Amino acid sequence: MINGEKNIQKPIRWAMVGGGRGSQIGYIHRSAALRDHNFQLAAGAFDINPERGKGFGIHLHVEPDRCYPDYKKLFEEEAKREDGIQAVSIATPNGTHYEICKAALHADLHVVCEKPLCFTTEEAKELETLGKKKNRVVGVTYGYAGHQAIEQARQMIANGDLGDIRIVNMQFAHGFHSEAVEAENASTKWRVDPKIVGPSYVLGDLGTHPLYLSEVMLPDMKIEKLMCTRQSFVKSRAPLEDNAYTIMEYDNGAVGTVWSSAVNAGSMHGQKIRVIGSKASIEWWDEQPNQLRYEIQGKPVQILERGMDYLYPEALADDRISGGHPEGLFEAWSNLYTRFAIAMDAADHGGESNHFWYPGIEAGVKGVRWVENCVRSADNGAVWVDYQ
Amino acid sequence: MINGEKNIQKPIRWAMVGGGRGSQIGYIHRSAALRDHNFQLAAGAFDINPERGKGFGIHLHVEPDRCYPDYKKLFEEEAKREDGIQAVSIATPNGTHYEICKAALHADLHVVCEKPLCFTTEEAKELETLGKKKNRVVGVTYGYAGHQAIEQARQMIANGDLGDIRIVNMQFAHGFHSEAVEAENASTKWRVDPKIVGPSYVLGDLGTHPLYLSEVMLPDMKIEKLMCTRQSFVKSRAPLEDNAYTIMEYDNGAVGTVWSSAVNAGSMHGQKIRVIGSKASIEWWDEQPNQLRYEIQGKPVQILERGMDYLYPEALADDRISGGHPEGLFEAWSNLYTRFAIAMDAADHGGESNHFWYPGIEAGVKGVRWVENCVRSADNGAVWVDYQ
Amino acid sequence: MINGEKNIQKPIRWAMVGGGRGSQIGYIHRSAALRDHNFQLAAGAFDINPERGKGFGIHLHVEPDRCYPDYKKLFEEEAKREDGIQAVSIATPNGTHYEICKAALHADLHVVCEKPLCFTTEEAKELETLGKKKNRVVGVTYGYAGHQAIEQARQMIANGDLGDIRIVNMQFAHGFHSEAVEAENASTKWRVDPKIVGPSYVLGDLGTHPLYLSEVMLPDMKIEKLMCTRQSFVKSRAPLEDNAYTIMEYDNGAVGTVWSSAVNAGSMHGQKIRVIGSKASIEWWDEQPNQLRYEIQGKPVQILERGMDYLYPEALADDRISGGHPEGLFEAWSNLYTRFAIAMDAADHGGESNHFWYPGIEAGVKGVRWVENCVRSADNGAVWVDYQ
Amino acid sequence: MINGEKNIQKPIRWAMVGGGRGSQIGYIHRSAALRDHNFQLAAGAFDINPERGKGFGIHLHVEPDRCYPDYKKLFEEEAKREDGIQAVSIATPNGTHYEICKAALHADLHVVCEKPLCFTTEEAKELETLGKKKNRVVGVTYGYAGHQAIEQARQMIANGDLGDIRIVNMQFAHGFHSEAVEAENASTKWRVDPKIVGPSYVLGDLGTHPLYLSEVMLPDMKIEKLMCTRQSFVKSRAPLEDNAYTIMEYDNGAVGTVWSSAVNAGSMHGQKIRVIGSKASIEWWDEQPNQLRYEIQGKPVQILERGMDYLYPEALADDRISGGHPEGLFEAWSNLYTRFAIAMDAADHGGESNHFWYPGIEAGVKGVRWVENCVRSADNGAVWVDYQ
Ligand SMILES: NC(=O)c1ccc[n+]([C@@H]2O[C@H](COP(=O)([O-])OP(=O)(O)OC[C@H]3O[C@@H](n4cnc5c(N)ncnc54)[C@H](O)[C@@H]3O)[C@@H](O)[C@H]2O)c1
């Protein structure tokens, strides 16, 4: 049960790069970080446009002289201050994550980085090594993973409630880009520009989300081979795909599928994961995140509800308001940011943080790796490739 | 609107092969055929066990001497009678369809045959040629296609309500065979015996159903390539699969997927089809067949209801009770059997029957062909194959 | 499991009064009666217009000279025949039920009568006495009661699965008459004419349906007091109501509510019943009749599915196609007509028919009585009245 | 669109009375108030137990000497400080609201008070007068009203999308108190003690919530008469009810119903409101608060989604993350607390706050009044009473 009591002695001094006014994802970072006094917004380089970024920062109660024109200045100036920032979140378009993240680690900062962490496993490994060397936390915001139902699923699987895992079906398939909306919409424009997003659009932007949920639920299963086919239904997006199917074979004989799409006309999010075992299945849908379907073969379907006593204790730990009251995406993100804070604090003060998981740099690495494998398959004619 | 008034002057004299007591599918054939005086059950060879078959036939009000020990006798003896049968339905295990169907056509009978029609396109073509030569109707019971929502979907697509078709996602994925129930259950046993079901289990038994729905909805789209991967999660079923994924490329640039499974633990039927266009999508689920989701991009999701005035007239033709009252699978089958009867009557009396479609021999042929292509792909390492 | 095998030795010779071409409810009577050879349509007086009625009967394969101009002729002429009818169904507007039913019983016929049986408990009692004296079956078509989920609910309650029953919430609230459609629509016109429907519209036409479901589920509970308030939102309908709320107190301390409405704009049927006990609740909705929600306090909600092994055996008796396949309203009616047939046959041949229930004359009586009590309350200012 | 930018120049210095560790509702007050820098938690009297309250306050980052033993000390001491509190939230058991609220107003504080504001309209009016005289804001936390779908409903009704309003069906009916859990559970114990909760349990605790939603949606409709019947299914709760039905007549001829229950076994919240007009209905359910059903008679049901462009602009004003992402109860409360802050700031600095509504003291008054009328009806034999 979370009730606002402090998790760490003092809020962590924190800044943001990106996430400016009008950005899609900036507010949820702030809302999640600032909740329950885990972080305190001390500085920022919020916008590609320094002027606008400064104005915005001031509106967020940041002191004017700590609203910097860019991330370099931010890291440089804050390093000089006694009360300089301890951590930074990066919420800029994809192409900049690698360099900003590297710079932040070099500046001895803890990092929360948007996905994808970078574009190649090589870069990802480099960041991983750097993070370890510096003893800095790098969190990656696979935000949906913070929902309590995901933890319940993880525990059910670990406890054998589903039997042997056979099938994992995943999808993140919205319809908002059924037409070439990028012509008008800035937040979409860079998403379909290979220079900024790297070698893929929906695989990286969407597919990696349910993929990460599967990693949380099924930590022991390893992909051995995969096959990916991708399409650009809006022609101008080629070579980037706006729809893709991936099929995977795991080391335990299970199979998995991921449908990634931005042209699933009329669908809202359409993010779902269904894990099928020899005895039972579970299914979760991000638009109704408080429920988890539990289907035991030969028994009536059950609808598990967030916050109820019959759940595993681990799935109740992050409850804030008890069952029946809908929590939403903001709580999921807050749950992750809380863990980031505890882990950062532990890194700084030698405390323990190994009693919980969070999407760390290895999650970022895995996402990048999966996209790479998908692209390699797709670009070779949708052939099966060994997972590298 | 159907209200029981006669569709043809006199009920067609009709027999069944198979569909005996305890069979899964026998009753729905009878129930559908006998509705509204389209057919009249005059004879039968209902069971592999002649004794049991005769006893059963008598209980169905068939005259004892017209309950035959096998289909050969049935066709032979009935041919001698003035009031001999005019049509026969075949509801036996798969391995027998081809020979019984051929014999029936040679006996100048109209045929309703269970799917799959046979195991090879060669055989299928042979039956097709024979049927044409004899001017006999061959209906194939892809029963779900008789639901009114399918007709509505067909009309919506034809009228461009969805825009250009991009994606067709299909599944028929139940969980009833998550364990090796075939050890105990006769109706399941033959389904996993290659001698009786041919080269596939779930692809043929399940996947062909939504595939046929897609053919009804999208009559102009042709598969050009496909890829199929299949698994036997219950090991003893190998080489037959109990789970399979198929991905298809169509001639218009669209892609399609079919998930066929009998190990989707906890799921009832799980038969669904979602057709995605550039403007909107529709989705249909066989367990709630009276509803059709209609999702226009950028607009609220709409739930279309069977029997309502706002549907296309073609989707109202088979309404029996008006909107709000749930019709079920029996009505879907009855709708098809009505069309079979009208087509048979037209074939006999020179009437017109080209104002409606029904799953005829070409539907059977297509199903067989699709399974063949899937198996060819799967057995070559789940490679992409040109559709033959 | 129903598979079409005969329930009685020979189909009962049967006729209809009303239910002509274009009528709402005629076809479902025929479809239900003729299924599985329980009845055989031998004669009829199908329409208020004799000419039209005869033409229609012929289209139903009835012999022309047994298509009669009115029910009097029908009963009179058929009585003279060796092969005359044994039973009749009455599907005419409400105001005629009493006299036709009485005439049928006097003609020694078994009767299936539409609800409401008549307008006063006095008339109802008279019919009850007559039926007993004549040893004739009178079935009343509360058709929804034939759904298997209703039987499951009945068994669950009888077995104490819900604990002590506290609350029964019912509704039948559609929106089709939100406007004064009676101006155009013949089937609606008489429904709002007190001369033809008696003292109430929606209470009798709609509310009695879920009320009967509650009687099936809760055979031991007796209403002691009730209160009813009714409205005519379409003013021209006054004094007949198009919306009403009834609250009831039962002898065991439970309370019940019924919302009856024809102005629930946008709703299809909206027929629901929720029974709440001290331990658990069940809820059923007629538009998705194959599912029954089972909600045990403190446990995950369960969705029970028709045709599944985990149900009580009584709830499986009428299964025709096994779980996962949707049955609809036609099966529900067929199940009742089958029981009517068995009961009629038993009455004629001295067999047993007391191992099952069906909506008989006492159900009709109860419905009439409930409407009377509601009207008495409403017309006295929506006061509480002792149940008479 | 809310993105964290400041709504007022400086956060309001704020305290809580009640809402201590383990309380049900304390955290959501803090979470909502502290979001987006609207308030800053400066002091508190968090617990009936001063020791525990102080320990808790410290864990909330409140300075130890501003964690007071009781509300009197809190108001007294803070009044002496330059940086003393400007506002207080009261989240204690019901019986204390009146006196604490009065004391707060006398101390010139803005107030956010839990419902019910008090127990009699007399007391309520007194507080209203005092609040006006002091020019202090009194907000009442009918938190569900902050959901964006409620605003959409309000706008739709105002714009005539539903036609004339005829029927308002409401319910808040959970099952958590199906048994006498108060024996064990402190948060439940006082809820069924008339000394602490006044004359009613579920009417006040639950029924007033959807009632307030109806007031937001239908600001012009006035109750003229009502009838209420209540029950104590757990006998020891008498005279307090754990189940109640209320029926209301409005000045425009509409009718309304409220089902309040804590013994709806197996239900989570079960808070719903359905508003039915002559043309269309809308329906909202607090457990899936991001959706609003819109049912136009004769058209397919539509599911409106929070955050989508097709909504009225007023319903988009509080969007924080765009459509498809589930917001939850915390956002609903935050939206209200934001309005409280703006109104308080305006009261202090002479700004405008009349461009939005919030549940103020008149909402509290109305709730109290409704409970009084219900109780008066119920205690007189569930008779109709004129609304006073
Ligand atoms: N985790 C999730 O669920 C999720 C959801 C949406 C977006 N994202 C990720 O978040 C990131 C941002 O996406 P968005 O949709 O908010 O983008 P956006 O285009 O809406 O906003 C980007 C913001 O970054 C600022 N910016 C750009 N370049 C910058 C720079 N060099 N320095 C400082 N600020 C800069 C822009 O001014 C803008 O304010 C992307 O990597 C995206 O993949 C993640």
Ligand SMILES: NC(=O)c1ccc[n+]([C@@H]2O[C@H](COP(=O)([O-])OP(=O)(O)OC[C@H]3O[C@@H](n4cnc5c(N)ncnc54)[C@H](O)[C@@H]3O)[C@@H](O)[C@H]2O)c1
């Ligand atoms: N269209 C559909 O939706 C659907 C659904 C289920 C089954 N089927 C198909 O229907 C066919 C029958 O399946 P089922 O599940 O009812 O099988 P089943 O095993 O339950 O019943 C088969 C019946 O056929 C009889 N039979 C077997 N061999 C015979 C022979 N040579 N002559 C006469 N009778 C014989 C058996 O005695 C039994 O009564 C299969 O081809 C199956 O694929 C179709």
Ligand SMILES: NC(=O)c1ccc[n+]([C@@H]2O[C@H](COP(=O)([O-])OP(=O)(O)OC[C@H]3O[C@@H](n4cnc5c(N)ncnc54)[C@H](O)[C@@H]3O)[C@@H](O)[C@H]2O)c1
């Ligand atoms: N059980 C149910 O669920 C259900 C549903 C709908 C209707 N009903 C009941 O069924 C009855 C018929 O309703 P409907 O909606 O079908 O009505 P309708 O107006 O659609 O049809 C009535 C039919 O009866 C015929 N008819 C009228 N008077 C007759 C007479 N004196 N003799 C012979 N035929 C006559 C008419 O020509 C017409 O064919 C009503 O009592 C109604 O309450 C029951």
Ligand SMILES: NC(=O)c1ccc[n+]([C@@H]2O[C@H](COP(=O)([O-])OP(=O)(O)OC[C@H]3O[C@@H](n4cnc5c(N)ncnc54)[C@H](O)[C@@H]3O)[C@@H](O)[C@H]2O)c1
């Ligand atoms: N708006 C809503 O949706 C909603 C929901 C739940 C509760 N409530 C209301 O909130 C109020 C509190 O309910 P709860 O369920 O949180 O109760 P609770 O019993 O769980 O908690 C009450 C808290 O108040 C403290 N307290 C009690 N008396 C006090 C006093 N005199 N001074 C200071 N602190 C005191 C207790 O120590 C405890 O921390 C009630 O009025 C209830 O009706 C409203």
